[in-house]
Amino acid sequence: MAAVLEQSDGANATVAGEYLTFRLGQEEYGIDILKVQEIRGYEQPTRIAHAPSFLKGVVNLRGTIVPIVDMRLKFNCAQAEYNSFTVVIILHLRARIVGIVVDSVSDVLQLQADQIRPAPEVETSVDANCIVGLGALSERMLILLDIERLMSGVDMGLVAA
Amino acid sequence: MHSILAVDDSPSMRKMVSFTLTGAGYNVVEAVDGQDAYEKAQTQAIDLVLADQNMPRLDGLGLTRKLRENPKFKTVPILILTTESSDQMKQAGRSAGATGWLVKPFDPVRLIEVIQKVIR
Amino acid sequence: MAEHTQEAAGGGADFDLSQFYEIFFEEAGENLDQMEQMLVGLDLSQADDEALNGIFRCAHSIKGGAATFGFRDVTELTHHMESLLDKLRRHEITPVPQMVDVLLESADASRSLLARHQNGGQGEVPPTAGLVQRIAELAAGNVPAAVAPAPVAAPAPAPAPAPVVAAAPPAEPLPPGVRRLTIHIGPLPQPELADALQDLFRDIPGLGTMTPLESAQTDRRSYDVTTSSSNEDLLDLFVFHVAKELVDIREEAAAPAEDPLAAEEARAAALDQAAAQGRPATPPVAESESYGFFHEPAALAPAAAAPARAAAPAPAAAAGAASQSSLEATSIRVAVSKVDQIINLVGELVITQAMLAQNSRALEPALHQQLFAGLADLDRNTRDLQESVMSIRMIPMSFVFNRFPRMLRDLANKLGKKVDFVTQGEATELDKGLVEKITDPLTHLVRNSCDHGIEMPADRLAAGKPEHGTITLAASHQGGSIVIEVRDDGKGLSREKILSKARERGLNVSDSMPDSEVWQLIFAPGFSTAEVVTDVSGRGVGMDVVKRNIAALGGTVDIDSDFGRGMKVSVRLPLTLAIMDGMSVRVGDEVYILPLSAVVESFQVQDDAVSTVAQGAQLVKVRDEFMPVIELERLFQVPPSVDNGGSGIMVVVESEGSRAALLVSELLGQHQVVVKNLESNYRKVANVSGATILGDGKVALILDIGALVRRTRH
Numbered sequence: 001m002a003a004v005l006e007q008s009d010g011a012n013a014t015v016a017g018e019y020l021t022f023r024l025g026q027e028e029y030g031i032d033i034l035k036v037q038e039i040r041g042y043e044q045p046t047r048i049a050h051a052p053s054f055l056k057g058v059v060n061l062r063g064t065i066v067p068i069v070d071m072r073l074k075f076n077c078a079q080a081e082y083n084s085f086t087v088v089i090i091l092h093l094r095a096r097i098v099g100i101v102v103d104s105v106s107d108v109l110q111l112q113a114d115q116i117r118p119a120p121e122v123e124t125s126v127d128a129n130c131i132v133g134l135g136a137l138s139e140r141m142l143i144l145l146d147i148e149r150l151m152s153g154v155d156m157g158l159v160a161a
Numbered sequence: 162m163h164s165i166l167a168v169d170d171s172p173s174m175r176k177m178v179s180f181t182l183t184g185a186g187y188n189v190v191e192a193v194d195g196q197d198a199y200e201k202a203q204t205q206a207i208d209l210v211l212a213d214q215n216m217p218r219l220d221g222l223g224l225t226r227k228l229r230e231n232p233k234f235k236t237v238p239i240l241i242l243t244t245e246s247s248d249q250m251k252q253a254g255r256s257a258g259a260t261g262w263l264v265k266p267f268d269p270v271r272l273i274e275v276i277q278k279v280i281r
Numbered sequence: 282m283a284e285h286t287q288e289a290a291g292g293g294a295d296f297d298l299s300q301f302y303e304i305f306f307e308e309a310g311e312n313l314d315q316m317e318q319m320l321v322g323l324d325l326s327q328a329d330d331e332a333l334n335g336i337f338r339c340a341h342s343i344k345g346g347a348a349t350f351g352f353r354d355v356t357e358l359t360h361h362m363e364s365l366l367d368k369l370r371r372h373e374i375t376p377v378p379q380m381v382d383v384l385l386e387s388a389d390a391s392r393s394l395l396a397r398h399q400n401g402g403q404g405e406v407p408p409t410a411g412l413v414q415r416i417a418e419l420a421a422g423n424v425p426a427a428v429a430p431a432p433v434a435a436p437a438p439a440p441a442p443a444p445v446v447a448a449a450p451p452a453e454p455l456p457p458g459v460r461r462l463t464i465h466i467g468p469l470p471q472p473e474l475a476d477a478l479q480d481l482f483r484d485i486p487g488l489g490t491m492t493p494l495e496s497a498q499t500d501r502r503s504y505d506v507t508t509s510s511s512n513e514d515l516l517d518l519f520v521f522h523v524a525k526e527l528v529d530i531r532e533e534a535a536a537p538a539e540d541p542l543a544a545e546e547a548r549a550a551a552l553d554q555a556a557a558q559g560r561p562a563t564p565p566v567a568e569s570e571s572y573g574f575f576h577e578p579a580a581l582a583p584a585a586a587a588p589a590r591a592a593a594p595a596p597a598a599a600a601g602a603a604s605q606s607s608l609e610a611t612s613i614r615v616a617v618s619k620v621d622q623i624i625n626l627v628g629e630l631v632i633t634q635a636m637l638a639q640n641s642r643a644l645e646p647a648l649h650q651q652l653f654a655g656l657a658d659l660d661r662n663t664r665d666l667q668e669s670v671m672s673i674r675m676i677p678m679s680f681v682f683n684r685f686p687r688m689l690r691d692l693a694n695k696l697g698k699k700v701d702f703v704t705q706g707e708a709t710e711l712d713k714g715l716v717e718k719i720t721d722p723l724t725h726l727v728r729n730s731c732d733h734g735i736e737m738p739a740d741r742l743a744a745g746k747p748e749h750g751t752i753t754l755a756a757s758h759q760g761g762s763i764v765i766e767v768r769d770d771g772k773g774l775s776r777e778k779i780l781s782k783a784r785e786r787g788l789n790v791s792d793s794m795p796d797s798e799v800w801q802l803i804f805a806p807g808f809s810t811a812e813v814v815t816d817v818s819g820r821g822v823g824m825d826v827v828k829r830n831i832a833a834l835g836g837t838v839d840i841d842s843d844f845g846r847g848m849k850v851s852v853r854l855p856l857t858l859a860i861m862d863g864m865s866v867r868v869g870d871e872v873y874i875l876p877l878s879a880v881v882e883s884f885q886v887q888d889d890a891v892s893t894v895a896q897g898a899q900l901v902k903v904r905d906e907f908m909p910v911i912e913l914e915r916l917f918q919v920p921p922s923v924d925n926g927g928s929g930i931m932v933v934v935e936s937e938g939s940r941a942a943l944l945v946s947e948l949l950g951q952h953q954v955v956v957k958n959l960e961s962n963y964r965k966v967a968n969v970s971g972a973t974i975l976g977d978g979k980v981a982l983i984l985d986i987g988a989l990v991r992r993t994r995h
Contacts, residue, residue: 049918060979066962171308173301174345264571271571
C-alpha cells in the first residue's frame with residue numbers, strides 16, 4: 001500500500017503506508033516506497049562545474065542522465081566515504097529522476113497511523129516543512145520525509161533559481 | 162475469390178471502396194491513377210476494374226482505352242465511376258470500350274449490386 | 282452524432298462511413314491547400330490551362346468526397362466553386378482578381394465548414410450565402426465595380442409563367458415535410474442551362490428529386506420536384522445557374538411539416554420500404570439511371586442537343602499533379618511518436634556499438650579477426666542507419682514557406698501596398714520539431730517587413746524605386762546551423778529614430794554605438810518606432826517575443842539595415858540533431874565533447890604566440906588573426922591533473938562568425954555522439970549544451986560553442 005501524502009497548510013498529516021528506511025549519519029529516515037525506482041552502488045559521477053559541493057555530478061543510468069546528490073554532505077553528516085558499501089537510492093519523482101547518496105539502506109516497513117506521531121518543533125538538519133512525521137517502531141525512531149518537497153527545494157540545486 | 166482493381170486519386174474514396182468490397186468478399190488492389198492502375202494490372206490477376214473518371218496522369222476512359230489495346234485485357238470488365246451520366250459521357254465510355262458505368266456519389270450497397278451483376 | 286444528418290449516399294445501415302471521415306478531412310485539407318496555392322500563383326493575364334484544370338480538380342474532388350460522406354453544406358459550396366472553375370477552364374469567362382478573391386474566401390469557408398464537422402458540429406455555421414451570390418454574379422459575367430449590364434438586383438416583374446404542365450407522375454405518398462413542386466424556368470436564351478439544376482439534385486444527397494416535364498415552349502423548362510427544402514433555399518441553390526426571377530415555383534399538395542428528425546426517419550423508412558418492395562426509390566438520384574451497361578440497349582433520355590462543348594479534359598493532365606500522385610503512391614503516413622521512438626532506439630544502438638568498440642580495444646586484433654571485421658561492419662551499418670533515420674524527421678523549408686504567399690497577398694491588399702514575394706532555398710531541410718516553432722517568429726518578421734518596411738506605392742515611386750516592393754525569404758545550411766533570412770527592399774531602419782526612442786525609454790545609449798548594436802535595440806520589450814500602430818504589427822510586443830522564441834530554440838537573431846534601401850533579419854538555428862559528430866578532448870582528467878561542425882583547426886600551443894592583455898584575458902595569434910583564448914581548465918574549475926605534462930593544445934572554434942581558441946590538455950578523437958538532455962532531470966548548465974555517454978559508459982558534457990564564443994565578445 002502506498003503512502004499517500006496529503007499536505008494541508010500548516011499541520012503535517014500523519015499517513016500510514018510503506019516506507020523505505022535508510023541511515024544518514026546518526027538518524028534514520030523513511031520515504032514513500034513508491035518514489036523509489038532502484039538502489040545502486042556508487043559510481044563516480046561526471047562533475048558539473050559550479051554546482052554545489054553536495055551535487056556530485058551526473059551518471060548514466062541505462063541511457064538516462066541522472067544527477068547525484070550526496071545527502072551526507074548536504075546535511076553535514078560527519079563522514080562521507082565512497083567505497084563498495086556506499087549506496088545510492090534512485091528516486092523517480094514527478095519532475096525528475098535523481099539519485100541520493102546515503103550511508104545505508106535498512107528495510108521496507110509498513111507503518112500504521114498509530115505508529116506515526118507529528119514531528120516536534122526541534123531544530124533538525126532537514127527543513128521542518130519536509131518532515132511528514134515521526135515513525136516509532138520498537139526501539140527505532142524514523143524521520144518520515146516528503147521526499148518530493150525536499151528534492152524540489154531551491155537549496156537542493158536541482159531546480160534553476 | 163475475385164480480385165478487383167480499384168482506381169481513384171482520392172484516398173478517402175479509395176479506402177471506402179476498398180473497405181466495401183473487401184467486406185463483400187473480394188480481394189482489392191488499389192491504384193492512385195490510371196497509370197498506376199495499368200502498371201498494377203500487368204502483374205496481378207484482375208477480374209474487374211473499377212475506375213474513377215477524373216484522375217490526373219491517366220483518367221478512367223484513358224485507362225480503359227489503354228487496357229483494351231492490350232489483348233490480355235480485351236475482356237476484363239471495366240466500370241467507370243463518373244459524376245455525370247450524360248449522353249456524351251455514355252458515348253465516350255462505349256467507344257473507349259468500358260463495360261458499364263456508375264454515378265458518383267453512390268451507395269455502397271448499390272456498388273456491390275452492380276459488381277455482382279458483372280462478376281458472378 | 283446528431284449533427285451528422287447523413288442521408289442517402291451513406292445510407293445503408295451496414296456501412297459506417299464515419300471511419301473514413303478522418304481520411305477525407307485530411308485529404309480535403311490538402312486539396313484546399315493546393316487550390317489556395319495555385320490560386321495565389323495564378324497569372325491572370327495569361328491563365329495557365331494546367332493550373333485552371335488543377336484548381337478545378339481540387340474543387341471537384343472535395344465536392345465528390347463531401348457528397349459521398351454526406352457533408353451537404355460543403356457539397357453545396359464546392360459545387361458552386363466548381364461551376365465557376367469549370368467555366369474558367371473552358372474559357373467561357375475571363376479570369377479577374379475578384380474571382381480569385383471569392384474562390385480564396387470560399388476555400389476558407391470550406392475549411393471552416395469541414396472543421397466544424399470534424400468537431401462534431403459545434404459552433405456557428407459560417408455563412409456562405411454571400412459567397413454563393415458573388416460567385417454566381419462573377420460567373421454570369423457581372424464583375425462588381427466594372428461596367429455592369431442590368432445587374433441581378435431587384436426582381437423584375439414576375440415573368441409570365443408558362444402554365445403548360447404535363448400530367449404529373451403518379452403521386453406517391455410524400456413523407457412529412459416533403460413538398461411536391463412544379464418548377465418552371467424561363468425564358469432562357471440557352472434552356473439547356475437549366476438541365477444543370479438536375480445535377481444539383483443528383484449531387485446533393487437528400488435535396489430531393491427533379492424530373493423533367495414536357496414543355497411546350499422551347500425557351501423554357503419545367504420540372505416535377507419533390508424536396509423538403511424551402512423555396513428560398515432552392516432559389517439560393519439555383520442562383521448560380523439561373524437568375525431568381527426566371528424561376529417560378531408552384532406548390533402542389535404539401536404534407537404537413539413535422540419536426541425534421543421525424544421527417545428524416547420517415548423518408549428513410551419510405552426508402553427502405555421502396556427497396557423492400559423492389560420499387561425504385563425516388564431519392565437520391567433524379568436521373569433515370571444511376572448506373573448502366575453498354576451491352577444492353579441503354580434508354581436514351583430525351584435531352585435537348587447539348588451545346589457543343591470542348592472535349593473531356595485531356596488524359597495527359599498536369600504534370601505537377603502527376604508528381605504528387607506518384608509521391609502519394611510511394612509514401613505512407615507515420616505518427617511522429619513512432620519516428621521519435623525509432624530515433625531513440627538508434628541512439629541506444631550507437632552507444633552500444635561504441636561500447637563494444639571500446640571494450641574490444643583490449644583484444645589482440647590478430648587473434649580476433651572475425652570479431653573485428655564484424656565490429657567494423659557494425660560501425661558502418663550503424664552509421665548508415667542513423668543517417669537514414671535522422672533524415673526521416675527532416676522536412677524541407679517549403680513547408681514553412683508555403684503559408685506566406687497567401688498571407689502576404691491578403692496583408693498587402695489590406696494595407697494598399699504592392700509586394701512581390703520571393704523564396705530561396707525551399708529545399709533546405711530542417712527537423713520537423715523546429716518547423717512548428719519557427720513559423721510564428723518568421724510570420725511576425727515577414728508581416729513587419731510588409732507593414733513597416735515596404736513603403737506605399739506612391740512613396741516608392743517618389744523615391745525612384747519600383748512600385749512593387751520585394752520581400753525575400755531565404756534558407757540555407759551554414760556550418761551546423763540553419764540560417765533563415767527575411768529581406769526586404771523597403772525603407773530600412775532609421776538610426777536616429779531608434780536612438781531617440783531608446784533615450785525616451787531611458788535606455789543607455791550613445792551616439793557612437795555601432796549600427797549592429799543600434800539595430801539590436803528594437804528587441805527591447807515594448808519598443809516600436811511605428812508612428813501609427815496598425816492592427817497588424819507595431820504594438821511593440823513583437824520583436825522581443827521573436828527574439829525570445831528563437832533564443833528558446835537555441836538560436837540567434839541579427840539585423841542588418843541600409844536606410845532607404847532595405848533591411849535583413851537573419852535567424853540562425855542549430856540543427857537539432859540527436860546524434861552529432863563530436864571531437865572529444867581531455868581537460869585535466871576530465872573528458873569534454875566539442876561539436877565537430879564548430880571546430881576549425883587545432884595546433885600545439887606556442888608560448889610566444891599567446892599574449893596577455895588587460896584584465897588577464899589572453900589572445901593568441903593564428904596566422905594573421907588574433908582571437909581570444911578560453912582556458913577550459915579555469916572556466917570549468919577542473920581539478921589539476923596528476924599528469925601535468927605538456928603546454929596543451931589550442932582548438933580554434935567558430936560560432937556566428939566569430940572565432941575563439943579553446944585551450945585543452947589533449948585531443949582524444951572524433952566520433953559520433955548521442956546527444957542527451959541535461960535539463961530533463963537536472964537543469965541548464967552554463968556553457969554546456971547537453972551530455973553524452975561515452976564508450977566506457979561514463980557521461981561527458983558537450984560544450985556550447987556559441988555560448989563560449991559569446992562570452993569573449995561580452
